[in-house]
Amino acid sequence: MLLALVVEVACAQFQFEIPAGMFEQLHGMPGGGGSRGGRSRESVPSGIHESFNWLKATEWNWNSWRNVRFGADGRFEAPTPDCERGQCRWSTDSKTIYILWGDAGLHKMRANKMEAEEGTVLSGKRSADGERCSAKFLSKDERDEDLDLYEVLGVDDEADEKEIKKTYRKLSLKYHPDKCKGDVVVGEEMVSCEKMMNRVNLAYEVLGDEEKRILYDTGGLESVKEGVDDEGGGGGMDPFSMLFGGGHQKRRGKRGPDAKVELAVALEDMYLGNEVEAQISRRIVCRKCAGRTDGKCASCGRCPNEVRTVQREMRPGMIVQQQEEVPSKEKCKTEQTTLKAHVERGMDAGAEIRFPRMSEQLPGQIPGDVLMTLKQKPHPRFARKGNDLHMDMVITLKEALLGFSKTFDHFDGHSVTVAQSRITKPMEVKRIKGEGMPIHNFPSEHGDLFVKFQFKMPIDLTPEQKRLVDQLFPLDAY
Numbered sequence: 001m002l003l004a005l006v007v008e009v010a011c012a013q014f015q016f017e018i019p020a021g022m023f024e025q026l027h028g029m030p031g032g033g034g035s036r037g038g039r040s041r042e043s044v045p046s047g048i049h050e051s052f053n054w055l056k057a058t059e060w061n062w063n064s065w066r067n068v069r070f071g072a073d074g075r076f077e078a079p080t081p082d083c084e085r086g087q088c089r090w091s092t093d094s095k096t097i098y099i100l101w102g103d104a105g106l107h108k109m110r111a112n113k114m115e116a117e118e119g120t121v122l123s124g125k126r127s128a129d130g131e132r133c134s135a136k137f138l139s140k141d142e143r144d145e146d147l148d149l150y151e152v153l154g155v156d157d158e159a160d161e162k163e164i165k166k167t168y169r170k171l172s173l174k175y176h177p178d179k180c181k182g183d184v185v186v187g188e189e190m191v192s193c194e195k196m197m198n199r200v201n202l203a204y205e206v207l208g209d210e211e212k213r214i215l216y217d218t219g220g221l222e223s224v225k226e227g228v229d230d231e232g233g234g235g236g237m238d239p240f241s242m243l244f245g246g247g248h249q250k251r252r253g254k255r256g257p258d259a260k261v262e263l264a265v266a267l268e269d270m271y272l273g274n275e276v277e278a279q280i281s282r283r284i285v286c287r288k289c290a291g292r293t294d295g296k297c298a299s300c301g302r303c304p305n306e307v308r309t310v311q312r313e314m315r316p317g318m319i320v321q322q323q324e325e326v327p328s329k330e331k332c333k334t335e336q337t338t339l340k341a342h343v344e345r346g347m348d349a350g351a352e353i354r355f356p357r358m359s360e361q362l363p364g365q366i367p368g369d370v371l372m373t374l375k376q377k378p379h380p381r382f383a384r385k386g387n388d389l390h391m392d393m394v395i396t397l398k399e400a401l402l403g404f405s406k407t408f409d410h411f412d413g414h415s416v417t418v419a420q421s422r423i424t425k426p427m428e429v430k431r432i433k434g435e436g437m438p439i440h441n442f443p444s445e446h447g448d449l450f451v452k453f454q455f456k457m458p459i460d461l462t463p464e465q466k467r468l469v470d471q472l473f474p475l476d477a478y
Contacts, residue, residue: 045098049092056070058137070090073225081102107125116137147199147221153167154167155167155207157287168200168203180193180197214366215364217285219285223363255367257368258368258369263278263374265375267376268379268411269343275343276340276343277338279339280336280337280339281336282334282359282360283332284335286300286331286332289331300331301331301333337358341374345438346387348440349384353372387447389436389437389447389450391450393453393454394453399424400453405419429451429452430450430451434446434448435449
């Protein structure tokens with residue numbers, strides 16, 4: 001196993017990987033980066049416990065010195081070079097706040113009360129030397145608050161793309177700078193028109209994009225920010241920068257595995273084209289159910305463990321980043337989902353229909369696709385070979401000798417006539433052009449129909465019939 005090692009030297013940052021076996025050697029060895037005073041390394045939580053959600057997006061006065069900020073995405077902002085380079089982070093367990101503050105190292109803090117309000121104080125010490133530190137609450141910054149984007153637009157979380165677009169257009173006119181000035185009341189909150197316009201833009205940016213919407217539904221805005229595709233850094237309005245302060249690194253979101261299923265389809269559906277429903281069972285993430293067991297969350301259980309990056313401080317300025325499996329804070333359930341497969345005219349067994357992002361959900365991941373492979377059901381009359389159809393037709397001995405004309409209805413209701421005006425040989429095959437399957441992607445063209453004739457022989461002959469056959473067909477006549 002390899003560990004990602006981040007070492008800070010002066011004002012530069014170097015990142016490299018070391019074998020896991022060397023990790024222990026680096027601790028405590030002379031000249032090898034051992035901790036001051038023989039201090040052993042400490043494991044730092046990778047995430048923010050739900051009991052500390054109130055701490056997100058808050059500003060504090062640190063040691064009566066300067067102001068610091070706890071970002072909702074785990075960033076710790078302070079007026080020091082390392083934090084300005086984005087190297088400072090914060091996380092919590094259920095009781096303690098952990099701040100990885102660059103050269104200053106790990107700080108462990110506790111709050112006198114679990115509310116973002118006047119009088120709340122954080123107190124603790126720096127792990128490297130035990131120096132005491134404290135911070136007083138100043139304000140809660142709404143720049144990256146935990147918005148409910150569905151509430152911003154005023155739509156249900158089952159709203160389709162058309163409804164979301166319609167609502168966005170209506171709200172974008174309502175809060176447009178030319179029409180909205182000053183502050184407006186939104187629910188119980190007083191919000192500036194500019195901020196409300198930014199929220200509406202963000203809500204549409206996320207909910208109007210299928211992949212971003214899934215990331216939001218399964219992991220919130222933090223997952224969306226982490227999963228936004230790199231678009232080359234072009235210009236134009238960026239709702240994320242407006243609401244979250246910009247500067248976030250864009251990278252492609254993690255994608256889950258695809259799922260493969262089979263769908264048995266009637267030959268008639270392949271001939272005519274049809275929409276066929278199929279039921280699949282899949283895991284979904286229960287939206288906004290983390291830490292809840294009531295209402296719609298009652299049927300949800302904990303999601304599978306997640307792989308996250310855990311940061312461990314070796315000494316001030318030296319942080320190990322290691323991926324490990326951790327319990328998920330989100331909740332999941334299994335549900336039956338109906339997929340509507342559009343079977344196109346001429347599709348054959350083995351054809352694949354793709355349902356984007358309909359595979360199992362995991363928090364913070366874009367689901368993989370469901371790949372549905374068509375399997376043809378047996379048909380009582382026809383057998384299919386490529387674009388051609390094959391069938392057996394039973395005729396009597398009389399019809400074989402004297403000729404015949406037979407008619408049957410095809411899948412689309414038109415009549416097909418099979419006729420012979422001459423003697424038909426046993427197992428003879430007649431080809432009828434253009435009466436096979438429509439050719440996929442060229443539905444005006446068809447394959448052919450091949451008819452194999454099977455004789456229906458009499459079970460027995462009367463003496464008179466035998467005499468007549470012998471008279472009409474002497475043995476030496478052929």
